[in-house]
Amino acid sequence: MRRLGIHSFVWTNGQTQEGLExxxxxxxxxxxxxxxFAYLRPERFNLDRLATxxxxxxxxxxxxxxxxxxxxxxxxxxxxxxxxxxxxxxxxRTVRDIGGIRLGGILYSxxxxxxxxxTQTGWMNSAGAIAATAEVAKDSGVQIVLEVVNRFESxxxxxxAQGLKFLHDTGxxxxxxxxDTFHMNIEEASPAAAIRMAGxxxxxxxxxxxxxxxxxxxxxxxxxxxDALVAIGFHNRDIVFESFSxxxxxxxxxxxxxxxxxxxxDNNPLAAHARLFIEQRWQEALLRAEVNxxx
Numbered sequence: 618m619r620r621l622g623i624h625s626f627v628w629t630n631g632q633t634q635e636g637l638e639x640x641x642x643x644x645x646x647x648x649x650x651x652x653x654f655a656y657l658r659p660e661r662f663n664l665d666r667l668a669t670x671x672x673x674x675x676x677x678x679x680x681x682x683x684x685x686x687x688x689x690x691x692x693x694x695x696x697x698x699x700x701x702x703x704x705x706x707x708x709x710r711t712v713r714d715i716g717g718i719r720l721g722g723i724l725y726s727x728x729x730x731x732x733x734x735x736t737q738t739g740w741m742n743s744a745g746a747i748a749a750t751a752e753v754a755k756d757s758g759v760q761i762v763l764e765v766v767n768r769f770e771s772x773x774x775x776x777x778a779q780g781l782k783f784l785h786d787t788g789x790x791x792x793x794x795x796x797d798t799f800h801m802n803i804e805e806a807s808p809a810a811a812i813r814m815a816g817x818x819x820x821x822x823x824x825x826x827x828x829x830x831x832x833x834x835x836x837x838x839x840x841x842x843x844d845a846l847v848a849i850g851f852h853n854r855d856i857v858f859e860s861f862s863x864x865x866x867x868x869x870x871x872x873x874x875x876x877x878x879x880x881x882x883d884n885n886p887l888a889a890h891a892r893l894f895i896e897q898r899w900q901e902a903l904l905r906a907e908v909n910x911x912x
Contacts, residue, residue, distance in 0.1 A: 622651025683728020690746035793820035812845035843902035
């Protein structure tokens with residue numbers, strides 16, 4: 618496992634410079650070597666200060682986002698697609714400027730519940746926009762990962778199979794998938810099989826409980842998840858703990874993701890538990906793999 622990270626919304630609602638810097642400090646304090654920021658807007662924050670602090674703390678930065686309706690690259694409207702493509706290019710440059718290594722999330726559509734079915738034209742518009750974004754990212758040293766999410770947060774990529782087809786349709790070999798146990802628990806018949814299907818195209822992974830609270834206290838079958846990640850050699854790729862509670866997250870994300878209640882109220886024990894849970898379960902999965910490989 619290369620790096621274990623944590624989402625900044627465990628620490629802050631992401632609305633202030635001070636909050637983001639505190640999130641960096643708390644992540645490092647708890648032994649996380651990566652942080653995921655959301656919707657990082659350069660006009661609102663001092664990116665140089667964030668980059669300097671992250672480097673001093675030894676914490677890598679990933680940025681994730683979703684698109685608004687008026688910049689939905691899966692639209693049939695060319696002007697809307699153009700706006701979204703420009704927004705994605707700007708986001709790549711922001712990740713570059715903050716010294717980040719990856720841009721992920723719902724880059725391929727609006728983040729929210731749709732009131733209509735996707736279209737083939739919209740699918741191909743989105744694939745073209747992501748291909749253009751990947752070209753910008755290639756020149757910026759930023760990796761592009763697409764988060765496959767549940768039906769209430771996008772109408773385009775809800776399963777790993779859809780995600781793999783979409784990657785093919787971009788015509789790029791440098792765009793990857795980002796899977797999340799919360800979303801897979803809703804959409805995949807077998808999350809473990811989906812991970813194995815993704816294989817080398819899976820570059821980034823979120824650990825979530827089914828209700829976004831403490832890992833291991835809900836219904837997610839974590840042993841099978843860890844076994845599948847070990848089976849595809851994911852120990853050389855990055856994983857992040859993500860958990861949302863109304864106590865922390867901003868109103869926009871609460872509305873988009875349906876965060877209507879407090880799933881926890883103290884982030885320090887939550888973060889400490891998550892790190893220990895992931896590290897212990899990872900070692901257990903490695904041991905199972907070793908035992909099962911013996912003749």
